[in-house]
Every structure is written in C-alpha cells, then in structure tokens.
Amino acid sequence: MDLEFAGKLALVTGASKGIGRATAMILAQEGCDVALVARDRTALDQTAREIERQSSVSARVFCADLSQQGEIERVAAECAELDILVNNAGAIPPGNLSAIGNDAWRAAWDLKVFGYISMCRAFYASLKRRSGVIVNVIGAAGERLDPNYIAGSTGNAALMAFTKSLAKGAATDRIRVVGINPGPVATDRLEVMLRGRAQTRFGDASRWRELLSGMSFGRAASPEEIGRAVAFLASSRSAYTSGTILTIDGGAG
Numbered sequence: 001m002d003l004e005f006a007g008k009l010a011l012v013t014g015a016s017k018g019i020g021r022a023t024a025m026i027l028a029q030e031g032c033d034v035a036l037v038a039r040d041r042t043a044l045d046q047t048a049r050e051i052e053r054q055s056s057v058s059a060r061v062f063c064a065d066l067s068q069q070g071e072i073e074r075v076a077a078e079c080a081e082l083d084i085l086v087n088n089a090g091a092i093p094p095g096n097l098s099a100i101g102n103d104a105w106r107a108a109w110d111l112k113v114f115g116y117i118s119m120c121r122a123f124y125a126s127l128k129r130r131s132g133v134i135v136n137v138i139g140a141a142g143e144r145l146d147p148n149y150i151a152g153s154t155g156n157a158a159l160m161a162f163t164k165s166l167a168k169g170a171a172t173d174r175i176r177v178v179g180i181n182p183g184p185v186a187t188d189r190l191e192v193m194l195r196g197r198a199q200t201r202f203g204d205a206s207r208w209r210e211l212l213s214g215m216s217f218g219r220a221a222s223p224e225e226i227g228r229a230v231a232f233l234a235s236s237r238s239a240y241t242s243g244t245i246l247t248i249d250g251g252a253g
Contacts, residue, residue: 003235005032010234011075011082012036013066013119014089016043018187019137022223023086023230028055030231035060035079038089067111069118076122083130084234085123087116088137091189092152094196100151113155117162124175131174133234136163137226140181140249156181160245167243176242178233183249184220216250 010027014020016038024034028051036044041063048059062078064071066089090112093104116136127134141149142156160179167177184190194208202210212219229248232238 001237003030003231003237005030005231005235007033008083009033009035009079009081010084010086011079011123012086012088013115014038016040016047018189019182019185019223019226020086020088021047023088023137023227024059025051025054026224026227026231027084027086027234028057028059030235031055031057032084033058033060035062035082037062037064037066037075039063039065065111066115066119067107072115072118072122076119076126080126081130082123082126083132085119085127085132085134086137086230086234087119087134090115092149092155094149094152094193096148097150105151108151109155113158116159120166120177124170124173127175128173132176134163134166134170134175134177135230135234136177136179137230138163138179138181138245140183140247140252143181143247144253163245164243171242176239178238178241178243179245180226180229180233181245181247181249182221182226183247183252184215185226186220186222190220216252221248221250 010032012020012024015024015036024036028034036047038044044061048061051059062075064075066072092108092112120134138159139156141153142160145153163177163179170177194211195205197211198208199205
C-alpha cells in the first residue's frame with residue numbers, strides 16, 4: 001500500500017532508539033523525509049546515516065532536550081515546514097506516591113506531558129498550513145491505572161485527554177490528531193523494568209525473560225510494530241481518523 005508520503009516531512013521525537021527510531025526508519029522507508037530529535041547526538045547521527053543509506057530521503061538531526069521550552073522553540077524555528085509531528089520522547093519512572101518525589105515527577109512530566117503539549121503548540125501553525133497530522137505515542141498505563149506507576153498512569157491519562165480535546169478543535173484547521181497506547185514493547189527500558197520485577201519476584205534480576213511468558217503471545221511488541229501503526233495513522237490512507245487513541249497491547253486489555 002502506497003502511504004503517499006512523497007514530498008512530506010515528519011519530525012519524530014525520541015528518535016535515537018526504541019519506538020522513535022523504528023518509527024523514523026519506517027516513515028523513511030515509505031518515502032517520507034524525516035527530522036530526528038533526541039538528546040543523544042551520536043545515536044541520532046547513526047540513525048540518520050542508516051536512513052540515508054537505506055532510503056532515498058533526507059534525514060535531519062536536531063540534538064535537543066525537549067523538557068526545555070527554549071529548545072522546543074529552537075527546533076520549531078529550524079524546522080518550520082512540517083507535515084507530520086510524532087511525539088514520542090519521554091520515560092516516566094515507576095513507583096507509588098511515596099516513591100516518586102516532586103522533583104522526579106516534575107522532571108518526567110516536563111519532558112513527556114508538557115513536552116508533547118509544547119511541541120503541538122510550537123508546530124501548530126505549520127501543520128495548519130499543510131493540513132498536517134499529530135501522532136502522540138502515549139502508553140497503555142493511561143487506560144489501566146496502576147498505583148505502582150502513578151506518575152506514568154496519570155501523565156498518560158492526561159495526554160489521552162489532551163489528544164482527544166485537541167483533535168476536536170484541530171479538525172476545523174484540517175489537522176488530524178491521533179494517539180497510540182502501546183502496551184509492553186521490547187525496548188531497553190522494558191528490560192530494565194522487567195529486571196526490577198524479576199528481582200522482586202524471584203530474587204534474581206537475570207530471570208527477567210521469564211516474565212515475558214505472561215504477556216500476550218508470550219512476548220512484548222516490537223518497536224517496528226508500533227512504528228508501522230504510526231505510519232498508517234499519519235498517512236492519507238487514514239484521512240478520516242482523528243481524536244482516536246489506538247491501543248496496541250496484544251489484546252491484554
């Protein structure tokens with residue numbers, strides 16, 4: 001299926017690894033020029049080189065900390081004409097109310113929650129000019145509220161509400177806004193979390209792979225499976241989809 005990305009530019013945050021990197025690679029394979037944003041310049045450059053080796057598109061790199069408003073404004077100024085914004089950067093730490101202090105909570109939300117909101121605001125005018133698309137990669141914890149991931153569940157639920165609220169108004173400006181709620185995804189971050197759970201459950205962090213058997217289909221999703229969904233929702237093949245949040249968790253519910 002031709003996703004009709006030729007001549008379009010997508011900006012992907014958190015593009016140096018995991019879901020963001022996979023999404024950027026897939027968009028490029030489908031013919032979309034890409035702008036990659038993350039804090040790790042070395043990893044960004046490696047991803048950009050790989051994209052340009054494999055695809056006949058351009059890959060621009062922006063090394064930036066999107067928890068800082070000034071950095072968001074800098075990226076927006078340097079990447080003024082945008083068709084697709086993929087918000088993906090951010091990792092909120094696990095823990096219950098007592099375990100997550102104010103500083104950790106605020107730092108995590110500055111990057112993910114307020115970072116997503118500020119990126120949408122910064123690029124809205126460009127997306128309006130080009131009938132663009134916003135895809136917010138959020139997280140299934142916003143649906144299945146977990147007291148042991150209280151900062152993440154609360155932040156993701158807020159981003160779900162933001163995505164749906166923004167979509168209602170953005171339709172008048174011919175901008176589509178959609179969200180994706182991944183369940184467990186096979187990233188470095190998931191391994192770290194499973195090692196912690198394995199240490200608690202078995203007293204042995206090295207047994208973390210045993211916890212995969214309890215997931216749907218006995219595995220986590222691959223980053224590429226999430227990235228392909230991002231690409232389809234961002235494409236003209238999904239032109240009447242807005243205000244929707246797609247859960248991809250293998251049916252775990």
